[in-house]
Amino acid sequence: MIDLDQIDPARHLLIAGPTASGKSALALRVAQAQGGLIVNADALQIWSCWRVLTARPSPGDEAAAPHALYGHVAPGVPYSVGDWLRDVAGLLDRRLIVVGGTGLYLTALTQGLAYVPPIPPAIRAEGDARLAAPGGLARMVADLDPATRARIDTLNPARVQRAWEVLTATGRGLADWQADTPPPLIAPADAQRILVTADRDWLADRIARRFDLMMQQGALDEVRAMLPQWDPSQQWARAIGAPELTAFLRAETDLPTATERAIIATRQYAKGQRIWFRGRMRDWQPLAADAKNTRHD
Incomplete structure:
Protein backbone atom coordinates (compact mmCIF):
# COMPACT_ATOMS: atom_id res chain seq x y z
CA MET A 1 0.00 0.00 0.00
CA ILE A 2 1.27 3.47 -0.85
CA ASP A 3 2.46 5.55 2.08
CA LEU A 4 0.37 8.72 2.11
CA ASP A 5 3.46 10.61 3.23
CA GLN A 6 4.56 10.20 -0.40
CA ILE A 7 1.55 12.20 -1.60
CA ASP A 8 2.00 15.97 -1.68
CA PRO A 9 -1.24 17.52 -0.34
CA ALA A 10 -0.23 20.93 -1.73
CA ARG A 11 -0.51 19.77 -5.34
CA HIS A 12 -3.20 18.21 -7.48
CA LEU A 13 -3.05 14.41 -7.59
CA LEU A 14 -3.68 12.54 -10.84
CA ILE A 15 -4.26 8.78 -10.64
CA ALA A 16 -4.35 6.73 -13.83
CA GLY A 17 -4.52 2.99 -14.36
CA PRO A 18 -6.38 0.21 -16.16
CA THR A 19 -9.92 -0.71 -15.26
CA ALA A 20 -10.33 -2.73 -12.05
CA SER A 21 -6.85 -1.84 -10.75
CA GLY A 22 -8.02 -0.04 -7.60
CA LYS A 23 -7.77 3.63 -8.62
CA SER A 24 -11.02 4.77 -7.07
CA ALA A 25 -10.27 3.20 -3.69
CA LEU A 26 -6.86 4.87 -3.65
CA ALA A 27 -8.38 8.24 -4.54
CA LEU A 28 -10.94 7.89 -1.74
CA ARG A 29 -8.24 7.00 0.76
CA VAL A 30 -6.20 10.07 -0.18
CA ALA A 31 -9.25 12.36 -0.09
CA GLN A 32 -10.25 11.17 3.36
CA ALA A 33 -6.71 11.59 4.70
CA GLN A 34 -5.69 14.83 3.00
CA GLY A 35 -8.80 16.45 1.60
CA GLY A 36 -9.49 17.27 -2.01
CA LEU A 37 -12.20 16.88 -4.63
CA ILE A 38 -12.23 13.52 -6.45
CA VAL A 39 -12.79 14.20 -10.15
CA ASN A 40 -13.77 11.53 -12.65
CA ALA A 41 -11.49 10.98 -15.65
CA ASP A 42 -13.30 7.95 -17.06
CA ALA A 43 -15.26 8.57 -20.25
CA LEU A 44 -17.69 5.75 -19.41
CA GLN A 45 -18.49 6.91 -15.88
CA ILE A 46 -19.85 10.27 -17.02
CA TRP A 47 -23.19 8.78 -18.11
CA SER A 48 -26.14 9.10 -15.76
CA CYS A 49 -27.61 5.77 -16.90
CA TRP A 50 -24.65 3.65 -15.77
CA ARG A 51 -23.57 3.38 -12.17
CA VAL A 52 -23.14 -0.34 -11.54
CA LEU A 53 -22.07 -1.25 -15.08
CA THR A 54 -19.19 1.26 -15.10
CA ALA A 55 -18.17 0.72 -11.46
CA ARG A 56 -18.84 4.30 -10.47
CA PRO A 57 -18.20 5.12 -6.80
CA SER A 58 -21.01 3.95 -4.57
CA PRO A 59 -23.37 6.39 -2.86
CA GLY A 60 -21.52 5.61 0.36
CA ASP A 61 -18.18 6.56 -1.14
CA GLU A 62 -19.64 9.74 -2.61
CA ALA A 63 -20.90 10.63 0.85
CA ALA A 64 -17.48 9.94 2.40
CA ALA A 65 -15.64 12.47 0.22
CA PRO A 66 -16.67 15.06 -2.40
CA HIS A 67 -16.87 13.74 -5.97
CA ALA A 68 -17.41 15.53 -9.29
CA LEU A 69 -18.17 14.69 -12.93
CA TYR A 70 -19.65 11.26 -12.22
CA GLY A 71 -22.93 10.44 -13.94
CA HIS A 72 -23.50 14.06 -14.88
CA VAL A 73 -24.26 13.59 -18.60
CA ALA A 74 -27.63 12.34 -19.82
CA PRO A 75 -27.78 9.69 -22.58
CA GLY A 76 -27.93 11.25 -26.02
CA VAL A 77 -26.08 14.43 -25.05
CA PRO A 78 -22.80 14.73 -27.02
CA TYR A 79 -19.77 14.94 -24.74
CA SER A 80 -16.14 15.28 -25.79
CA VAL A 81 -12.76 15.56 -24.13
CA GLY A 82 -13.05 19.31 -24.72
CA ASP A 83 -16.30 19.36 -22.76
CA TRP A 84 -14.61 17.45 -19.96
CA LEU A 85 -11.71 19.90 -19.85
CA ARG A 86 -14.13 22.82 -19.61
CA ASP A 87 -15.87 21.09 -16.72
CA VAL A 88 -12.55 20.48 -14.95
CA ALA A 89 -11.51 24.10 -15.50
CA GLY A 90 -14.47 25.15 -13.37
CA LEU A 91 -13.16 23.10 -10.44
CA LEU A 92 -9.61 24.42 -10.26
CA ASP A 93 -10.30 26.65 -7.28
CA ARG A 94 -9.50 23.69 -5.02
CA ARG A 95 -7.13 20.75 -4.82
CA LEU A 96 -8.19 18.04 -7.25
CA ILE A 97 -7.71 14.28 -7.11
CA VAL A 98 -8.32 13.33 -10.73
CA VAL A 99 -8.81 9.59 -11.19
CA GLY A 100 -9.65 7.48 -14.21
CA GLY A 101 -8.53 5.27 -17.02
CA THR A 102 -9.30 7.37 -20.09
CA GLY A 103 -5.84 8.20 -21.35
CA LEU A 104 -7.07 10.86 -23.75
CA TYR A 105 -8.64 12.82 -20.88
CA LEU A 106 -5.50 12.63 -18.77
CA THR A 107 -3.03 13.51 -21.52
CA ALA A 108 -5.24 16.39 -22.66
CA LEU A 109 -5.35 17.62 -19.08
CA THR A 110 -1.56 17.60 -18.66
CA GLN A 111 -0.38 18.24 -22.24
CA GLY A 112 -3.10 20.48 -23.62
CA LEU A 113 -5.77 19.91 -26.22
CA ALA A 114 -5.86 21.44 -29.66
CA TYR A 115 -9.02 23.26 -30.70
CA VAL A 116 -10.81 21.54 -33.56
CA PRO A 117 -13.96 23.11 -35.06
CA PRO A 118 -17.23 21.24 -34.47
CA ILE A 119 -18.03 18.57 -37.04
CA PRO A 120 -21.22 19.20 -39.04
CA PRO A 121 -23.91 16.56 -38.44
CA ALA A 122 -23.98 15.64 -42.13
CA ILE A 123 -20.28 14.75 -42.14
CA ARG A 124 -20.68 12.78 -38.90
CA ALA A 125 -23.55 10.84 -40.47
CA GLU A 126 -21.44 10.16 -43.54
CA GLY A 127 -18.62 8.96 -41.30
CA ASP A 128 -21.00 6.59 -39.50
CA ALA A 129 -22.18 5.18 -42.82
CA ARG A 130 -18.66 4.78 -44.22
CA LEU A 131 -17.41 3.04 -41.11
CA ALA A 132 -20.36 0.64 -41.09
CA ALA A 133 -19.79 -0.39 -44.72
CA PRO A 134 -17.69 -3.51 -45.47
CA GLY A 135 -14.02 -2.54 -45.36
CA GLY A 136 -14.97 0.91 -44.13
CA LEU A 137 -12.28 1.17 -41.45
CA ALA A 138 -9.48 0.33 -43.89
CA ARG A 139 -10.76 2.85 -46.45
CA MET A 140 -11.02 5.55 -43.79
CA VAL A 141 -7.45 4.87 -42.70
CA ALA A 142 -6.27 5.12 -46.31
CA ASP A 143 -8.03 8.49 -46.72
CA LEU A 144 -6.21 10.08 -43.77
CA ASP A 145 -3.28 12.42 -44.21
CA PRO A 146 0.06 10.66 -43.58
CA ALA A 147 0.94 12.65 -40.44
CA THR A 148 -2.34 11.80 -38.72
CA ARG A 149 -2.25 8.18 -39.88
CA ALA A 150 1.17 7.77 -38.27
CA ARG A 151 -0.01 9.16 -34.91
CA ILE A 152 -3.35 7.52 -34.16
CA ASP A 153 -4.37 3.97 -33.36
CA THR A 154 -5.57 2.86 -36.77
CA LEU A 155 -7.27 -0.19 -35.27
CA ASN A 156 -9.55 2.02 -33.15
CA PRO A 157 -12.68 2.79 -35.23
CA ALA A 158 -13.71 5.77 -33.09
CA ARG A 159 -10.27 7.41 -33.39
CA VAL A 160 -10.09 6.77 -37.14
CA GLN A 161 -13.58 8.12 -37.77
CA ARG A 162 -12.82 11.22 -35.70
CA ALA A 163 -9.65 11.88 -37.70
CA TRP A 164 -11.49 11.31 -40.99
CA GLU A 165 -14.29 13.68 -39.97
CA VAL A 166 -11.82 16.42 -39.01
CA LEU A 167 -9.96 16.15 -42.31
CA THR A 168 -13.19 16.07 -44.32
CA ALA A 169 -14.79 18.97 -42.45
CA THR A 170 -11.79 21.30 -42.21
CA GLY A 171 -9.38 20.29 -44.94
CA ARG A 172 -6.67 20.00 -42.27
CA GLY A 173 -5.47 16.78 -40.74
CA LEU A 174 -5.94 16.14 -37.03
CA ALA A 175 -2.16 16.13 -36.56
CA ASP A 176 -2.00 19.63 -38.05
CA TRP A 177 -4.65 20.90 -35.65
CA GLN A 178 -2.84 19.25 -32.74
CA ALA A 179 0.34 21.11 -33.62
CA ASP A 180 -1.44 24.27 -32.39
CA THR A 181 -2.06 22.84 -28.93
CA PRO A 182 -2.42 25.47 -26.15
CA PRO A 183 -0.83 25.12 -22.68
CA PRO A 184 -2.28 22.36 -20.48
CA LEU A 185 -4.94 23.00 -17.87
CA ILE A 186 -2.77 21.31 -15.23
CA ALA A 187 0.93 21.41 -16.02
CA PRO A 188 2.95 18.35 -14.96
CA ALA A 189 4.87 20.44 -12.43
CA ASP A 190 1.60 21.41 -10.72
CA ALA A 191 0.49 17.85 -10.01
CA GLN A 192 1.71 14.51 -8.75
CA ARG A 193 0.98 11.94 -11.43
CA ILE A 194 0.59 8.30 -10.41
CA LEU A 195 0.09 5.38 -12.80
CA VAL A 196 -1.29 2.25 -11.14
CA THR A 197 0.18 -0.86 -12.76
CA ALA A 198 -1.07 -4.43 -12.44
CA ASP A 199 0.00 -7.93 -13.41
CA ARG A 274 -2.08 -0.24 -20.96
CA ILE A 275 -0.94 0.40 -24.53
CA TRP A 276 -1.94 4.07 -24.20
CA PHE A 277 -0.19 4.43 -20.85
CA ARG A 278 3.04 2.88 -22.15
CA GLY A 279 3.04 5.06 -25.23
CA ARG A 280 1.85 8.40 -23.83
CA MET A 281 2.43 8.42 -20.07
CA ARG A 282 5.89 7.01 -19.55
CA ASP A 283 6.91 9.87 -17.26
CA TRP A 284 4.15 9.14 -14.71
CA GLN A 285 5.16 7.62 -11.38
CA PRO A 286 4.38 3.86 -11.44
CA LEU A 287 2.60 2.31 -8.48
CA ALA A 288 1.90 -1.42 -8.27
CA ALA A 289 -1.77 -2.24 -7.66
CA ASP A 290 -2.45 -3.28 -4.09
CA ALA A 291 -5.16 -5.75 -3.13
CA LYS A 292 -6.13 -3.38 -0.32
CA ASN A 293 -6.97 -0.71 -2.92
CA THR A 294 -9.25 -2.79 -5.13
CA ARG A 295 -12.78 -2.37 -3.81
CA HIS A 296 -13.69 -0.41 -6.93
CA ASP A 297 -12.07 0.39 -10.23
Whole structure:
Protein backbone atom coordinates (compact mmCIF):
# COMPACT_ATOMS: atom_id res chain seq x y z
CA MET A 1 0.00 0.00 0.00
CA ILE A 2 1.27 3.47 -0.85
CA ASP A 3 2.46 5.55 2.08
CA LEU A 4 0.37 8.72 2.11
CA ASP A 5 3.46 10.61 3.23
CA GLN A 6 4.56 10.20 -0.40
CA ILE A 7 1.55 12.20 -1.60
CA ASP A 8 2.00 15.97 -1.68
CA PRO A 9 -1.24 17.52 -0.34
CA ALA A 10 -0.23 20.93 -1.73
CA ARG A 11 -0.51 19.77 -5.34
CA HIS A 12 -3.20 18.21 -7.48
CA LEU A 13 -3.05 14.41 -7.59
CA LEU A 14 -3.68 12.54 -10.84
CA ILE A 15 -4.26 8.78 -10.64
CA ALA A 16 -4.35 6.73 -13.83
CA GLY A 17 -4.52 2.99 -14.36
CA PRO A 18 -6.38 0.21 -16.16
CA THR A 19 -9.92 -0.71 -15.26
CA ALA A 20 -10.33 -2.73 -12.05
CA SER A 21 -6.85 -1.84 -10.75
CA GLY A 22 -8.02 -0.04 -7.60
CA LYS A 23 -7.77 3.63 -8.62
CA SER A 24 -11.02 4.77 -7.07
CA ALA A 25 -10.27 3.20 -3.69
CA LEU A 26 -6.86 4.87 -3.65
CA ALA A 27 -8.38 8.24 -4.54
CA LEU A 28 -10.94 7.89 -1.74
CA ARG A 29 -8.24 7.00 0.76
CA VAL A 30 -6.20 10.07 -0.18
CA ALA A 31 -9.25 12.36 -0.09
CA GLN A 32 -10.25 11.17 3.36
CA ALA A 33 -6.71 11.59 4.70
CA GLN A 34 -5.69 14.83 3.00
CA GLY A 35 -8.80 16.45 1.60
CA GLY A 36 -9.49 17.27 -2.01
CA LEU A 37 -12.20 16.88 -4.63
CA ILE A 38 -12.23 13.52 -6.45
CA VAL A 39 -12.79 14.20 -10.15
CA ASN A 40 -13.77 11.53 -12.65
CA ALA A 41 -11.49 10.98 -15.65
CA ASP A 42 -13.30 7.95 -17.06
CA ALA A 43 -15.26 8.57 -20.25
CA LEU A 44 -17.69 5.75 -19.41
CA GLN A 45 -18.49 6.91 -15.88
CA ILE A 46 -19.85 10.27 -17.02
CA TRP A 47 -23.19 8.78 -18.11
CA SER A 48 -26.14 9.10 -15.76
CA CYS A 49 -27.61 5.77 -16.90
CA TRP A 50 -24.65 3.65 -15.77
CA ARG A 51 -23.57 3.38 -12.17
CA VAL A 52 -23.14 -0.34 -11.54
CA LEU A 53 -22.07 -1.25 -15.08
CA THR A 54 -19.19 1.26 -15.10
CA ALA A 55 -18.17 0.72 -11.46
CA ARG A 56 -18.84 4.30 -10.47
CA PRO A 57 -18.20 5.12 -6.80
CA SER A 58 -21.01 3.95 -4.57
CA PRO A 59 -23.37 6.39 -2.86
CA GLY A 60 -21.52 5.61 0.36
CA ASP A 61 -18.18 6.56 -1.14
CA GLU A 62 -19.64 9.74 -2.61
CA ALA A 63 -20.90 10.63 0.85
CA ALA A 64 -17.48 9.94 2.40
CA ALA A 65 -15.64 12.47 0.22
CA PRO A 66 -16.67 15.06 -2.40
CA HIS A 67 -16.87 13.74 -5.97
CA ALA A 68 -17.41 15.53 -9.29
CA LEU A 69 -18.17 14.69 -12.93
CA TYR A 70 -19.65 11.26 -12.22
CA GLY A 71 -22.93 10.44 -13.94
CA HIS A 72 -23.50 14.06 -14.88
CA VAL A 73 -24.26 13.59 -18.60
CA ALA A 74 -27.63 12.34 -19.82
CA PRO A 75 -27.78 9.69 -22.58
CA GLY A 76 -27.93 11.25 -26.02
CA VAL A 77 -26.08 14.43 -25.05
CA PRO A 78 -22.80 14.73 -27.02
CA TYR A 79 -19.77 14.94 -24.74
CA SER A 80 -16.14 15.28 -25.79
CA VAL A 81 -12.76 15.56 -24.13
CA GLY A 82 -13.05 19.31 -24.72
CA ASP A 83 -16.30 19.36 -22.76
CA TRP A 84 -14.61 17.45 -19.96
CA LEU A 85 -11.71 19.90 -19.85
CA ARG A 86 -14.13 22.82 -19.61
CA ASP A 87 -15.87 21.09 -16.72
CA VAL A 88 -12.55 20.48 -14.95
CA ALA A 89 -11.51 24.10 -15.50
CA GLY A 90 -14.47 25.15 -13.37
CA LEU A 91 -13.16 23.10 -10.44
CA LEU A 92 -9.61 24.42 -10.26
CA ASP A 93 -10.30 26.65 -7.28
CA ARG A 94 -9.50 23.69 -5.02
CA ARG A 95 -7.13 20.75 -4.82
CA LEU A 96 -8.19 18.04 -7.25
CA ILE A 97 -7.71 14.28 -7.11
CA VAL A 98 -8.32 13.33 -10.73
CA VAL A 99 -8.81 9.59 -11.19
CA GLY A 100 -9.65 7.48 -14.21
CA GLY A 101 -8.53 5.27 -17.02
CA THR A 102 -9.30 7.37 -20.09
CA GLY A 103 -5.84 8.20 -21.35
CA LEU A 104 -7.07 10.86 -23.75
CA TYR A 105 -8.64 12.82 -20.88
CA LEU A 106 -5.50 12.63 -18.77
CA THR A 107 -3.03 13.51 -21.52
CA ALA A 108 -5.24 16.39 -22.66
CA LEU A 109 -5.35 17.62 -19.08
CA THR A 110 -1.56 17.60 -18.66
CA GLN A 111 -0.38 18.24 -22.24
CA GLY A 112 -3.10 20.48 -23.62
CA LEU A 113 -5.77 19.91 -26.22
CA ALA A 114 -5.86 21.44 -29.66
CA TYR A 115 -9.02 23.26 -30.70
CA VAL A 116 -10.81 21.54 -33.56
CA PRO A 117 -13.96 23.11 -35.06
CA PRO A 118 -17.23 21.24 -34.47
CA ILE A 119 -18.03 18.57 -37.04
CA PRO A 120 -21.22 19.20 -39.04
CA PRO A 121 -23.91 16.56 -38.44
CA ALA A 122 -23.98 15.64 -42.13
CA ILE A 123 -20.28 14.75 -42.14
CA ARG A 124 -20.68 12.78 -38.90
CA ALA A 125 -23.55 10.84 -40.47
CA GLU A 126 -21.44 10.16 -43.54
CA GLY A 127 -18.62 8.96 -41.30
CA ASP A 128 -21.00 6.59 -39.50
CA ALA A 129 -22.18 5.18 -42.82
CA ARG A 130 -18.66 4.78 -44.22
CA LEU A 131 -17.41 3.04 -41.11
CA ALA A 132 -20.36 0.64 -41.09
CA ALA A 133 -19.79 -0.39 -44.72
CA PRO A 134 -17.69 -3.51 -45.47
CA GLY A 135 -14.02 -2.54 -45.36
CA GLY A 136 -14.97 0.91 -44.13
CA LEU A 137 -12.28 1.17 -41.45
CA ALA A 138 -9.48 0.33 -43.89
CA ARG A 139 -10.76 2.85 -46.45
CA MET A 140 -11.02 5.55 -43.79
CA VAL A 141 -7.45 4.87 -42.70
CA ALA A 142 -6.27 5.12 -46.31
CA ASP A 143 -8.03 8.49 -46.72
CA LEU A 144 -6.21 10.08 -43.77
CA ASP A 145 -3.28 12.42 -44.21
CA PRO A 146 0.06 10.66 -43.58
CA ALA A 147 0.94 12.65 -40.44
CA THR A 148 -2.34 11.80 -38.72
CA ARG A 149 -2.25 8.18 -39.88
CA ALA A 150 1.17 7.77 -38.27
CA ARG A 151 -0.01 9.16 -34.91
CA ILE A 152 -3.35 7.52 -34.16
CA ASP A 153 -4.37 3.97 -33.36
CA THR A 154 -5.57 2.86 -36.77
CA LEU A 155 -7.27 -0.19 -35.27
CA ASN A 156 -9.55 2.02 -33.15
CA PRO A 157 -12.68 2.79 -35.23
CA ALA A 158 -13.71 5.77 -33.09
CA ARG A 159 -10.27 7.41 -33.39
CA VAL A 160 -10.09 6.77 -37.14
CA GLN A 161 -13.58 8.12 -37.77
CA ARG A 162 -12.82 11.22 -35.70
CA ALA A 163 -9.65 11.88 -37.70
CA TRP A 164 -11.49 11.31 -40.99
CA GLU A 165 -14.29 13.68 -39.97
CA VAL A 166 -11.82 16.42 -39.01
CA LEU A 167 -9.96 16.15 -42.31
CA THR A 168 -13.19 16.07 -44.32
CA ALA A 169 -14.79 18.97 -42.45
CA THR A 170 -11.79 21.30 -42.21
CA GLY A 171 -9.38 20.29 -44.94
CA ARG A 172 -6.67 20.00 -42.27
CA GLY A 173 -5.47 16.78 -40.74
CA LEU A 174 -5.94 16.14 -37.03
CA ALA A 175 -2.16 16.13 -36.56
CA ASP A 176 -2.00 19.63 -38.05
CA TRP A 177 -4.65 20.90 -35.65
CA GLN A 178 -2.84 19.25 -32.74
CA ALA A 179 0.34 21.11 -33.62
CA ASP A 180 -1.44 24.27 -32.39
CA THR A 181 -2.06 22.84 -28.93
CA PRO A 182 -2.42 25.47 -26.15
CA PRO A 183 -0.83 25.12 -22.68
CA PRO A 184 -2.28 22.36 -20.48
CA LEU A 185 -4.94 23.00 -17.87
CA ILE A 186 -2.77 21.31 -15.23
CA ALA A 187 0.93 21.41 -16.02
CA PRO A 188 2.95 18.35 -14.96
CA ALA A 189 4.87 20.44 -12.43
CA ASP A 190 1.60 21.41 -10.72
CA ALA A 191 0.49 17.85 -10.01
CA GLN A 192 1.71 14.51 -8.75
CA ARG A 193 0.98 11.94 -11.43
CA ILE A 194 0.59 8.30 -10.41
CA LEU A 195 0.09 5.38 -12.80
CA VAL A 196 -1.29 2.25 -11.14
CA THR A 197 0.18 -0.86 -12.76
CA ALA A 198 -1.07 -4.43 -12.44
CA ASP A 199 0.00 -7.93 -13.41
CA ARG A 200 -2.01 -9.00 -16.46
CA ASP A 201 -3.23 -12.31 -15.00
CA TRP A 202 -4.09 -10.73 -11.64
CA LEU A 203 -6.06 -8.02 -13.42
CA ALA A 204 -7.87 -10.51 -15.65
CA ASP A 205 -9.06 -12.41 -12.59
CA ARG A 206 -10.04 -9.16 -10.88
CA ILE A 207 -12.08 -8.10 -13.93
CA ALA A 208 -13.99 -11.40 -13.99
CA ARG A 209 -14.79 -11.28 -10.27
CA ARG A 210 -15.83 -7.64 -10.49
CA PHE A 211 -18.20 -8.29 -13.40
CA ASP A 212 -19.84 -11.12 -11.48
CA LEU A 213 -20.31 -8.68 -8.60
CA MET A 214 -21.78 -6.09 -10.97
CA MET A 215 -24.34 -8.64 -12.11
CA GLN A 216 -25.30 -9.30 -8.49
CA GLN A 217 -25.65 -5.57 -7.87
CA GLY A 218 -28.02 -4.88 -10.75
CA ALA A 219 -26.01 -4.31 -13.95
CA LEU A 220 -28.57 -6.25 -15.97
CA ASP A 221 -31.38 -4.08 -14.61
CA GLU A 222 -29.49 -0.96 -15.71
CA VAL A 223 -29.21 -2.31 -19.26
CA ARG A 224 -32.85 -3.41 -19.25
CA ALA A 225 -33.88 0.14 -18.33
CA MET A 226 -32.02 1.52 -21.36
CA LEU A 227 -33.26 -1.13 -23.80
CA PRO A 228 -36.16 0.96 -25.19
CA GLN A 229 -33.72 3.64 -26.39
CA TRP A 230 -30.80 1.37 -27.22
CA ASP A 231 -28.71 2.70 -30.11
CA PRO A 232 -25.24 1.17 -30.51
CA SER A 233 -23.99 4.26 -32.34
CA GLN A 234 -24.49 6.47 -29.26
CA GLN A 235 -21.61 7.31 -26.94
CA TRP A 236 -23.41 6.05 -23.84
CA ALA A 237 -23.99 2.66 -25.49
CA ARG A 238 -20.23 2.00 -25.56
CA ALA A 239 -20.14 1.12 -21.88
CA ILE A 240 -18.30 -2.18 -21.55
CA GLY A 241 -20.85 -4.95 -21.10
CA ALA A 242 -23.83 -2.98 -22.38
CA PRO A 243 -23.83 -4.45 -25.93
CA GLU A 244 -23.33 -7.97 -24.60
CA LEU A 245 -26.12 -7.78 -22.02
CA THR A 246 -28.39 -6.11 -24.57
CA ALA A 247 -27.87 -9.13 -26.83
CA PHE A 248 -29.04 -11.38 -24.00
CA LEU A 249 -32.10 -9.25 -23.28
CA ARG A 250 -33.01 -9.42 -26.96
CA ALA A 251 -32.73 -13.24 -26.85
CA GLU A 252 -29.78 -13.18 -29.23
CA THR A 253 -27.60 -15.19 -26.83
CA ASP A 254 -27.77 -16.80 -23.40
CA LEU A 255 -26.67 -15.12 -20.18
CA PRO A 256 -23.46 -17.14 -19.57
CA THR A 257 -22.27 -16.34 -23.10
CA ALA A 258 -23.14 -12.66 -22.75
CA THR A 259 -21.33 -12.51 -19.42
CA GLU A 260 -18.21 -14.18 -20.78
CA ARG A 261 -18.17 -11.85 -23.81
CA ALA A 262 -18.49 -8.83 -21.53
CA ILE A 263 -15.57 -10.03 -19.41
CA ILE A 264 -13.46 -10.58 -22.53
CA ALA A 265 -14.38 -7.09 -23.80
CA THR A 266 -13.33 -5.61 -20.47
CA ARG A 267 -9.97 -7.38 -20.63
CA GLN A 268 -9.45 -6.08 -24.16
CA TYR A 269 -10.32 -2.59 -22.96
CA ALA A 270 -7.73 -2.88 -20.20
CA LYS A 271 -5.15 -3.98 -22.76
CA GLY A 272 -5.87 -0.87 -24.83
CA GLN A 273 -5.48 1.28 -21.73
CA ARG A 274 -2.08 -0.24 -20.96
CA ILE A 275 -0.94 0.40 -24.53
CA TRP A 276 -1.94 4.07 -24.20
CA PHE A 277 -0.19 4.43 -20.85
CA ARG A 278 3.04 2.88 -22.15
CA GLY A 279 3.04 5.06 -25.23
CA ARG A 280 1.85 8.40 -23.83
CA MET A 281 2.43 8.42 -20.07
CA ARG A 282 5.89 7.01 -19.55
CA ASP A 283 6.91 9.87 -17.26
CA TRP A 284 4.15 9.14 -14.71
CA GLN A 285 5.16 7.62 -11.38
CA PRO A 286 4.38 3.86 -11.44
CA LEU A 287 2.60 2.31 -8.48
CA ALA A 288 1.90 -1.42 -8.27
CA ALA A 289 -1.77 -2.24 -7.66
CA ASP A 290 -2.45 -3.28 -4.09
CA ALA A 291 -5.16 -5.75 -3.13
CA LYS A 292 -6.13 -3.38 -0.32
CA ASN A 293 -6.97 -0.71 -2.92
CA THR A 294 -9.25 -2.79 -5.13
CA ARG A 295 -12.78 -2.37 -3.81
CA HIS A 296 -13.69 -0.41 -6.93
CA ASP A 297 -12.07 0.39 -10.23
